[in-house]
Amino acid sequence: GAVVSQHPSRVICKSGTSVKIECRSLDFQATTMFWYRQFPKQSLMLMATSNEGSKATYEQGVEKDKFLINHASLTLSTLTVTSAHPEDSSFYICSAPPPTGPEAYEQYFGPGTRLTVT
Amino acid sequence: GEDVEQSLFLSVREGDSSVINCTYTDSSSTYLYWYKQEPGAGLQLLTYIFSNMDMKQDQRLTVLLNKKDKHLSLRIADTQTGDSAIYFCAESMDSSYKLIFGSGTRLLVRP
Numbered sequence: 001g002a003v004v005s006q007h008p009s010r011v012i013c014k015s016g017t018s019v020k021i022e023c024r025s026l027d028f029q030a031t032t033m034f035w036y037r038q039f040p041k042q043s044l045m046l047m048a049t050s051n052e053g054s055k056a057t058y059e060q061g062v063e064k065d066k067f068l069i070n071h072a073s074l075t076l077s078t079l080t081v082t083s084a085h086p087e088d089s090s091f092y093i094c095s096a097p098p099p100t101g102p103e104a105y106e107q108y109f110g111p112g113t114r115l116t117v118t
Numbered sequence: 119g120e121d122v123e124q125s126l127f128l129s130v131r132e133g134d135s136s137v138i139n140c141t142y143t144d145s146s147s148t149y150l151y152w153y154k155q156e157p158g159a160g161l162q163l164l165t166y167i168f169s170n171m172d173m174k175q176d177q178r179l180t181v182l183l184n185k186k187d188k189h190l191s192l193r194i195a196d197t198q199t200g201d202s203a204i205y206f207c208a209e210s211m212d213s214s215y216k217l218i219f220g221s222g223t224r225l226l227v228r229p
Contacts, residue, residue, distance in 0.1 A: 034216065043206060044161075044219045093160060097215035105149050105168070107215055111160040 003027060004096050006110035013117055018082045021113045023094030029074035030096035038091040050077040084117040122209060122220035129226045136194040138223045140207035143188060147209040150183060151217070152192045155204045202227045
């Protein structure tokens with residue numbers, strides 16, 4: 001099946017700095033990708049929809065100026081957490097819908113990036 | 119609104135069946151999913167059911183969908199210690215592929 005990768009898998013940064021997380025579709029093109037956030041012992045919450053060639057669509061309550069999303073190509077979306085604070089520490093997971101075909105029900109998830117802000 | 123609820127914790131003995139329940143509020147859901155997440159890991163799709171189905175069986179897994187009550191369940195037969203994980207139900211409401219996840223059920227399988 002299709003594979004989605006994320007980089008880095010883990011990152012520790014100091015409060016006030018910015019960190020970039022990459023999400024790549026490895027063997028298919030994805031015009032849309034999704035970014036989710038999962039706090040410890042909690043569920044996944046959709047943050048935003050990343051659209052290739054246009055602006056991302058953010059869910060209610062998510063600060064677009066803090067979580068910058070760039071969908072630069074059909075295989076890469078990046079999430080930049082700007083001026084990170086300890087409360088931004090979380091597990092960030094991206095996903096991409098499948099290409100059309102018999103597996104159209106399945107969405108492909110990346111392995112996640114654990115961000116720790118000290 | 120969109121709200122998917124699950125019980126937080128389930129403990130079973132190895133070899134027994136596990137039943138994890140989920141309730142959702144949006145009747146326009148197209149697909150409903152069950153994902154498994156092991157500690158520190160990403161999501162693994164276990165199974166899914168299309169909204170016009172009542173039941174789906176896949177090896178040890180049985181999914182039941184009651185659209186009238188907006189209730190989804192996952193039954194794991196012959197539960198093994200390797201099944202210990204957090205299980206999330208999720209609904210996809212339209213062709214956008216956005217998923218709304220449940221709160222997750224932590225399954226503990228005792229030897």
